[in-house]
Amino acid sequence: MIIVMRPDAGEQAVQKVVEKLKKNGYQIHESRGVEKILIGAVGEKSDNVNMAIEALDGVEKVIPILAPYKLAGREFHREDTVIRVGELTIGGPQLQVMAGPCAVESREQLLEIAFMVKESGAKILRGGAYKPRTSPYAFQGMEEKGLEYLAEAREKTGLSIVTEVMDTRKVELVAQYADILQIGARNMQNFPLLKEVAKAKKPVLLKRGMAATIDEWLMAAEYIMLSGNHQVILCERGIRSFDDTYSRNVLDLSAVPILKQLTHLPVIVDPSHGTGKWPLVEPMARAAVAAGVDGLIIEVHTRPGEAICDGPQSIKPERLSNIIVEIGKIAAVMGRTL
Numbered sequence: 001m002i003i004v005m006r007p008d009a010g011e012q013a014v015q016k017v018v019e020k021l022k023k024n025g026y027q028i029h030e031s032r033g034v035e036k037i038l039i040g041a042v043g044e045k046s047d048n049v050n051m052a053i054e055a056l057d058g059v060e061k062v063i064p065i066l067a068p069y070k071l072a073g074r075e076f077h078r079e080d081t082v083i084r085v086g087e088l089t090i091g092g093p094q095l096q097v098m099a100g101p102c103a104v105e106s107r108e109q110l111l112e113i114a115f116m117v118k119e120s121g122a123k124i125l126r127g128g129a130y131k132p133r134t135s136p137y138a139f140q141g142m143e144e145k146g147l148e149y150l151a152e153a154r155e156k157t158g159l160s161i162v163t164e165v166m167d168t169r170k171v172e173l174v175a176q177y178a179d180i181l182q183i184g185a186r187n188m189q190n191f192p193l194l195k196e197v198a199k200a201k202k203p204v205l206l207k208r209g210m211a212a213t214i215d216e217w218l219m220a221a222e223y224i225m226l227s228g229n230h231q232v233i234l235c236e237r238g239i240r241s242f243d244d245t246y247s248r249n250v251l252d253l254s255a256v257p258i259l260k261q262l263t264h265l266p267v268i269v270d271p272s273h274g275t276g277k278w279p280l281v282e283p284m285a286r287a288a289v290a291a292g293v294d295g296l297i298i299e300v301h302t303r304p305g306e307a308i309c310d311g312p313q314s315i316k317p318e319r320l321s322n323i324i325v326e327i328g329k330i331a332a333v334m335g336r337t338l
């Protein structure tokens, strides 16, 4: 629920409300505007507590939060959340492009691509060291060695790093190397992992499950937030539908403006997994920016034909540079920068 305090309510009145809520097991999030003090309280719904709070001095009204997600919802937090990654921001006026190979394949491969990503103007390097593969016989990632190469690439290029963590037992390790921890589509509802990743206190990039509704996705974000980490970036990466003849997934771009209404969290789009085909990446990247995203995550490979993982959807670095020029123009129309 949200408690709206009367404009003339003093500090004592605010503290009384907060104490009462805490006593009843609520998590408190205060928001002090110029005119109003709002107290957000997250906990189990109780008519008795509602009535008791309403009766306290200085309380103007108590508004129940109707959406099933509380912390992630706009009702609770009206302003856009801006996440800081070093000197970068995600969710502010500047769009962020994350780019790199699907998987870290070798030191040389990663460094070569990293320098080209840097050259293109993108500021965040992606690359999986732990790969969720459909086949247990397929390459599973370079694991800690891959993380070391990512850290070396960061040191040499200044790019920030986003990489996936799949296992609760590896969260601490991956968090030592990554600037942003990625939760993959297959793990969107791995609730123990969501709770564990929150503990790392680093931004989390939460991909949409391939058959997840928007509410389910926001509830997954809620798990991370309720566990104490409010730095969640939502990533639309395409959902499964009936026709996979021409694209691997259906990239749900309508999710972008829908999420912008429902949540204050930053939203990015992955046109690579969203389409599965490199010629579709650029048009969908442009469309995503026009739809109002806060960033993109794009798979890039110098030799897509030889990529161990996701070659058909990987673009060459030259194309990334081109995409960045193109989306820069659309960003300007949208009142954003790149």
Ligand code: PEP
Pocket (backbone or CB within 6 Å): 102, 128, 132, 183, 184, 185, 186, 207, 237, 273
């Ligand atoms: C990835 O980003 O490499 C990946 C495995 O993505 P997703 O979880 O969206 O399939």
Ligand code: MN
Pocket (backbone or CB within 6 Å): 102, 103, 273, 299, 309, 310
């Ligand atoms: Mn991939």
